[in-house]
Amino acid sequence: MNEExxxxxxxxxxxxxxxxxxxxxxxxxWEELWSDYYLKDRKFVQGLIQLSVSFxxxxxxxxxxxxxxxxxxxxxxxxxxGIHREINVPLLLDQIEQVREKYNECRHVSDFDWTxxxxxx
Numbered sequence: 617m618n619e620e621x622x623x624x625x626x627x628x629x630x631x632x633x634x635x636x637x638x639x640x641x642x643x644x645x646w647e648e649l650w651s652d653y654y655l656k657d658r659k660f661v662q663g664l665i666q667l668s669v670s671f672x673x674x675x676x677x678x679x680x681x682x683x684x685x686x687x688x689x690x691x692x693x694x695x696x697x698g699i700h701r702e703i704n705v706p707l708l709l710d711q712i713e714q715v716r717e718k719y720n721e722c723r724h725v726s727d728f729d730w731t732x733x734x735x736x737x
Contacts, residue, residue: 623653627661627701634668634736639675643668660700663692667712671733677725686716703736711735 617625626649633642646665650658666689673681690712696705711734722728 619653623649623655630664630668631736634664637671637730637733639668639671643672657696657700659692660696663689665689666692667734670715674719674725674728679719679722679725683716683719686712686719690716707737708734 626645630642630645630649633639633645643665646661646668649655650661650665655661666685670682670685670689673679673685690709693705693709693712698705711732714732715734718729718732
């Protein structure tokens, strides 16, 4: 398979997994893309990995890990603007802020509203 096609397939597979709420799989696929190829926008892909891992931690009951990864991905996404890889970065940052606020309100992982997970549109 052509290298460019492989990179695009990995990105889309990660995206599909994220949209299907398969955050661990999204992280795995994007990690392969991030580690196997030196991408110009590797910080953006790393942000997607960290965003996914935040929800993996949350699902495992690790609120500290979820908060930490959310902070790290925010720092990565703030380096981008407009539409990047067909994702509206300002919208993504707004959605992440909503998640951060909800994380701060949650007394327990079961309090989290999974409908506010960023949509990556």
